[in-house]
Amino acid sequence: MPSSVTSHAAASVSAARPATPQRIVTLAFDSTAQARQALTSALRLQEHDLLTLHDAVFVSRAEDGTTKVTETVDPAPVAAAVPSSLLGAVVGMLVGGPLGFLIGGVLAGCSGALLARLVDTGIPSRVVGELRQLTRPGQTVLALQVSDLAGMAVIEELRPGLPTDRRS
16 A cells, blocks of 8 residues: 655656646555556556556665665667667768768767767656655655646555545
């Protein structure tokens, strides 16, 4: 059962729906299995178009105090490098022929991969750092970056069985 729920507005906006603000919803659980069930519920809600899930992060703290952060959705440098390489290769071919094709593809691919590593498009590192500090020993926190949230019904789906007096 989640032991707490909070929501923060995120500064970034979805590329698919630029006018829709993103929010970060955090839920604390007594076990990693419960947190994973909540993520599965969020994915199910996304299938039913009740929310759009952009990123998810698990923050776990062991009894000895060590924390572990698991990012589930992270823009892969390879995913950015491929389209960048193709565009660079085409432009390079037009400008410099076969050698331009090779040089343009390599330079653009490296630039795209580097940019994907430097630009944090998911849950901000500052928020993950705060969650690392706030997570209690034996607890797992699930942070979801969502948009198109269909009201409190979504939150209720993510935290079933939580007594009313403990909900925030």
